[in-house]
Amino acid sequence: MAPNFVFPQNLRALEEEPEENRLHAQNPIDIATLRPSQLEEFVKGVSFDLSDKELFCIEEPDVFDRVYSLIRAFSILTPSCKFNLVESLRSNFCVLLPNVDSLSRVSQGEQDHDEDAPVLDRVTSYRNAFKIYTFFLSNVVLAEESNTSSGNNAKVTATSRKKPLINSWNWESQRGRILNLIANSLEINLVLIFGSSDLDENYLSFVVKNAFSLFENATLLKHFDTKDALCRIIGACATKYHYTAQSCASIIHLVHKYEFVVTHMADAVAGAEKKYADGTLASSIIREIGRTNPKSYVKDPVGAENVGRFLVELSDRLPKLFSTNIGLLVPHFGGESYKIRNALVGVLGKLIAKAFKDIEGEVSSKSVRLRTKQAMLEILLERCRDVSAYTRSRVLQVWAELCEEHLVSIGLWNEVAAVAAGRLEDKSAIVRKSALNLLIIMLQHNPFGPQLRVASFEATLEQYKKKLNELEPGIESESVEDGLPSENGTCDGDGSIDSVNDEGEAKEQLDSSTDSALAHVEAGIAHEDSSVPDVGNLEQTRALVASLEAGLRFSKCVSATMPILVQLMASSSATDVENTIHLLMRCKQFQIDGAEACLRKMLPLVFSQDKSIYEAVENAFITIYVRKSPVETGKNLLNLVIYSNIGDQAALECIIGALVSKGDISTSMISALWDFFCFNVSGITAEQSRGALSVLCMAAKSSTGILGSHLQDIIDIGFGRWAKVEPLLARTACIAIQRLSEEHKKKLLLNNGSRVFGIIESLITGFWLPDNIWYATADKAISALYTIHPTPETLAADLVKKSFGSVFNCSEGDELQNDIDNGIRTVLTTVHASKLSRYLFVISHVISFSGLGPDCGFCFIVKGHINEMALRVEDDDERISNLAKLFFHELSKKGSNPIYNLLPDILGKLANQNLKKESFCNIIQFLIGSIKKDKQMEALVEKLCNRFSGVTDVRQWEYISYCLSQLAFTEKGMKKLIELFKTYEPALSEDSVMDHFRNIINKGKKFAKPELKVCIEEFEEKLNKFHMVRKDQEVTARSAQIHQQKICGKECFVVARNAGEDSADSYSSFFLVFSASNIRLNHLYVLPERIYLFLLFYTTDVEVVGPSMERRTRSLNDASNSELVAPEEYLGSSSEVAESEPDGIEVKSPDVNVKGAFKSSDKKNIMKNQNSDISAITRRNLRSKRR
Incomplete structure (x- = not known):
């Protein structure tokens, strides 16, 4: 029987002589010395032995040594040799795995006959073969991955390239097969060959270590088979074989270190829980993260972000398990790392959305889960006031997701809306953006209906309140909105959940009642019927009234944000403007009170230099006013012109001209406008006709041929009897004449020239137009005269003479003398002053059009007095303040922004004036806000630092340091500030100056690169050191003076x-x-x-x-x-x-x-x-x- 195989620390450790009787490489062969042909024969021999002999022949010393030699030199093998070797090992291992079950049955039968020795030997051989195949195949993967990642591809000789087997080596597919084989080996019953459910520690350590090392390769994880096999290996070892603690530590380490591994680790943990119905690994990881000191996440922001993402991904995959462990993470809400708090907010959102969908079991367990959900909702509301803008923004995003998925109850809807409305005034742009998006989604998914007019809700609510009073005789009517459940149940004073058993019925009743309310509100708006439809019994009526009250509150809440939205449209942040426009579009869609007026204030934004803002305004204009129906589009545009002021009309002219050029305003829409102008549509007023002509004049700026087709209509209607009904119609007709094409101007002179000039003369010299309209009309009439008349000077001279005669008429003079004698001198003098004003108006316009003094110009010298203009930015009169801001806004557009050069002079003058600190800060902040170029900011750093040298006044030190703190520091600007330390060193003794420098350092740290961040931290230490030295010097000098005075008093x-x-x-x-x-x-x-x-x-x-x-x-x-x-x-x-x-x-x-x-x-x-x-x-x- 061969010795036992023990997993070594590394591959080469197999060559060492073991102290105990272990399997090791006794006679390894140096593969590098073999010629290609010899190598081919050598590999074929090994492959033949592996396939010809028994599966556990791998433990034989000769076969073991030869396979070890090939694995050790795997990187230098030819592709064909690699393929043959790997296929032999893999096929043997594949056959070995099913034999484990058969070995179990055979061993059971032999044990009945008390023949244990052969069975034990066979089990030992199977165990050895199992370990050896796993070890060699794992080393193949490690060797090939190391070779691939380092870019040192194996050298292939000319002979091997000619062989067809070179194309058979596809490492990606081979890698997936090998890793899946190892994963399969872990999923079979290994208790027999290892003797217990706890496998060999060395074996598990080897497999898990290699698997986690492969997780560090981002390219490898892109292949599904490979990633799935690695996840199965981790899950089996950690869960099935109780290798939890080590796996948990490795997972947390990889999550901290690598961003790309987060989702894959979440898949591995979730896969283990689902496959083995055991959440030990996930619970252990959550527990370890919860135990981590919150301060450690502040020092490692990248790791904190990765851990946060991992928690969110895991909660999305295992919501119910996560909900039972969320208490371990709640203390981290008090930590300093906003990234962890952001992640926990996202986790709560996932849990609310997924963990409580199917609440089953006993009443007590339901109550616990409902209380948990209610606590999560309260935390989300509380986190809306987090100190970090990023967290506040993330909370609002989570609420938007919950609203989009209809997971916010009606009872909680208005509370969330109030939070969103309040965050519109947040100092951070990202929070305002999230608040605007939340309100957009709440409008889009609101449960109250497609029309949210306050008046409609109030009328319908009043009717159903009366209905409710009739159903409740003797009970005082009161608001029943508080009766709406905030969630699926309500909490009493002790925190217990009431009415849990009736949860489904209450929810169904509430939803149906809400739908009824919406239907009846719409019916009341459409038909204006005072009758109240019957919605059912008392409880349904109460629920309906509650939903109507909630809808009324929501409508009022959104309507109350209109003044804030107007302010946001003037924001310097493009995202504020864009999202505000989107919200106003949604408000108009749902007929929110005040939305139409706010949208009109959007029009001047078309002149914005920011392309994104211009496009947002244009798209909103098309969506709201330019409909598919030409008649409806024409009516929208003419009504928009009628109720717009001069500034809005200028913006409309720009937008309409651009849309005509792009073809968004079609010829059919132009034809509809002509129908409105020519009274071809029934019910059209003279004012609407004038509005239609105004829109056509705006369109003619881009397409001059538009007006020529109806030239006679312009003369007949614009200067005819309708002009007496609508005096501004004549002015609009004059504008239309000016915008005719050259061809149509000639046609006008030929056919109707004398008539038009006569009408123009009567407009200027006549008194039938009111004063408030005459000046505007005369201005356009004189312009039209000089535009179309071949010799306008002759006609203009006659106009001046006739206007003179109308003022200084002799008969009128005699009447004036008689009236003076009668004691009404003041009134008649006022009348003739008006005539004189008209005469002077005509003269001035004739002179301006005659071309006298074309080279004259005006130059305003403001140097030395610009600070007086800056003071007006904080003027008590809002109009003066706005004009001063407009002045600097326009000044900033001239050349290379003169404000950059004037700022030091303004600073010096303002610092010497008796000005409130708040006013000074507001002025400087406004002026610096108009400087956008990085080079100018960098130059200002040097200029302001040099001003410290010539100043000894503490107040001026404070003002200069405040200006520095308002600059946007680039890397170059920060380095320049550090270099100029000597200039402001004396001022560092003042606490207020140090506060401003600390603000500069904090801003610089946020987006600084690692190298610059180190410099900033060293600079911060230097500042603090000098500040403390200066403070100590002051304390010492003060103590010496006090001591001196005491001695003086005694002697x-x-x-x-x-x-x-x-x-x-x-x-x-x-x-x-x-x-x-x-x-x-x-x-x-x-x-x-x-x-x-x-x-x-x-x-x-x-x-x-x-x-x-x-x-x-x-x-x-x-x-x-x-x-x-x-x-x-x-x-x-x-x-x-x-x-x-x-x-x-x-x-x-x-x-x-x-x-x-x-x-x-x-x-x-x-x-x-x-x-x-x-x-x-x-x-x-x-x-x-x-x-």
Whole structure:
């Protein structure tokens, strides 16, 4: 009997001499020394022996050595040799596996005859062969994969290339067959050959280790057969053979390390649970992840993201098992890693969607599962207020998925809608985007009906409330919306679930009642019938009223967001604008109040320079207004023009012109518009006719031939009797004349020229048009005149003369004098002022069209005063503020954005003004927001850093650092900031400045590459270090000053002037406060020079207060041998010194401030010698004072 085979640590370890009696390679052959022909013969011999002898001949030393030699040199074998060897090993192993069952039956029969020895020998041989085949085939896979991944393909000689067997070696298919064979070997009953259900530890370790190593190859996992075999191997070893702990650790390690392995590992774990009905592996993995310290995920963001994705994938595959273990992961909601929190939110969404669909079993188990579901929903609502914008966004996405799958009950619907509406004002763009998408999906899948007008809901609700009151006599009517179950059951105060048994009935009743409500709401809208259809008994009516109340709340909630949506359309984020437009389109579809007005405010966005915004506006316009029916499209467009202001009409002109060019507005739609203009459609008003002509004029900008086909209609209707009914119709006709093609202009001059010019003259010189319309009409009429008339100057001169005559008519002057005498001067003067205004209007337009001074221009010089314009951004008047913002918005479009050059000047001027900090921040933030180019941002970093050098004011330091924090830092900009450290080093002592620099560092870390991130972290350490050093210096200086003041208070004394002294240099009165180490002088009068020199000579430090002493200090400094020294810092106030007079009057020296100090080279020695003299002089002066 051959020795036992034990799995070695590696292939070459088989050549080592074992200490025990184990099977090993005794005489391996060096395959590299064989010639190709010899190698072919050698492989054929091995293959023949394997196929000719018994299955367990592989344990024979000779066969074992030869197979080992070939496996060791497998990478250098020719393809044909590889194929022959692998096929021989694989076929033998395939035959060996079914024999295990037959061996079991034979052994059972022989055991009955008490012949155990042959059976045990046979089992040992089978076990050896099983291990050897597994070992060699696994090494074939490892060798070939290593060879493939390294790119070192086996060298094939010229002789071997000519053989047809070269094409028979397809490694991908062979790899799948080998791994599937190993997986099959693990799924059969191995208890007999291994003796117990726990297989050989070395065998399991070898198989699992190799399987996990293959999982590290992303290319290999793309092949289904290979991946499926690996998943089966992992599942069998971990679950069937209880190799759980090691497998769990390896799975978590691979998930942390490789992103691509996440879904495959989830498949392996889920496959094991389903195949063996054992969730031990999945539970162990969840338990280990739950035990992990949340702080470790902060340090490894990539690993955290992979683990999060794995949890989501696993919860999707095993929702019921995961729901029983979710409590292990809930503590991670309190961790700092937002990626884990995002994943847990996704897990909750999967569990709510899948784990509670089929709730079976006893009432107690149902109650537990329903409570679990309710707790998950509460967590999702709570996470909408997470500190991380990414988590808030993910929660809203999960709610959108649940709404899309109709998993949110009516009782919870309005709560979710309120959360989504509130998140529209979130500071993060990604949260706003998710909130907009959630509202879109909630509208699309709302359970209340296709029409959500508030008035309709209120009317229908009122009717059914009356119906309910009739069914409930004597009971006070109240809102029954609270009666709607938030989920499948309701919780009482103790947390128990009520009415679980009636769950299905209640849900069915609620759904049917909701459907009835929708049907009756639609019927009421369509027929405006006041009758109330009978919906059933009392409970059904209550449910119907509850659903109507919920629908009314939802409609009001969405309608209340319209002002916010208008603001979002002005957002600088393109995603905000696009998603807001999509939401407004959905709101209009469901007839939400205010949606139509908001959509009109979308039109100016067509001028946006962002292509995505322009396309969103255009697509929305086509969807809403350009229908398949030409008549409906025409009516939509003319109504849109009628109720639009000038700005909206300019936007409409741009959109309609583009659509005509693209062919989205067809000829049939143009024909429908002509029908509206020509009153060919019944019920058309003059206003609608004017709107149709306006749309045609807009379309004519892209296709000038549109207007020529109905030229006579334009003249007859536009300048005919309908113009008196709708005065603006004449103005629109003038615009149409201007936009005629050259061919049609000539035709107009030939057929109707005199008539048209006469009408234009009457429009300008007549008084039949109201003032509010005349100016706009005259403007277009004069433009039309200069557009189509061959010699417009002649006609314009006549117009000016006639307009002059209408103002300064003599008869009218006589009437004016009479009216003045009658005391109505003010009224008539106003009337003629209006005429004069018209006359001046005509003159100005004629001059502008005559071409006088074409080279004249205006240049506004704003340099040096631009800060005044910037101040207006925060003006109290909203209109002025908006105009100032518009000014800078337009200025930013000129050239290379002048704001970039003006910003440092604006910053300097604003910092010197008495401006609130909040206003300053808002102005600077707005201005920096208009700078988009990275190069300009990088240059601003250098400019702003250099401004630190010339500034010592703490406030300006704070303002400059705030500006820096608002910039968008690129890699180059961040490096420049680090290089210019010396410029702002003095400002780092201020906490506010440090806060702004910390904001810069935090922004830089978010998207920095690993190399730059290291530099940023080093820079952060440097900043913190210098900040602490500066703070320590301040504390030390403050402590020294306080100590100095205490000493001064103990040793000081008062010296008064001797009034009786007759010296020529009489001294002015003063108080002198000094000590041996410090003399502080606070003068009341001028200090004489001799006293000043005395103090200068005898003291350590002198402090002089007052401008006269400062001047004298400077003048005497050159003459003395003392050195002027400026103190570093003095804080606080000096101690007050009091000397009691005999009469009880207390004399105090006032507080003084430090201005300067002097130092003598021999001051210490001199002070020591003169100390006694000073004390004597002082005592004599005090005695003389008292006398």
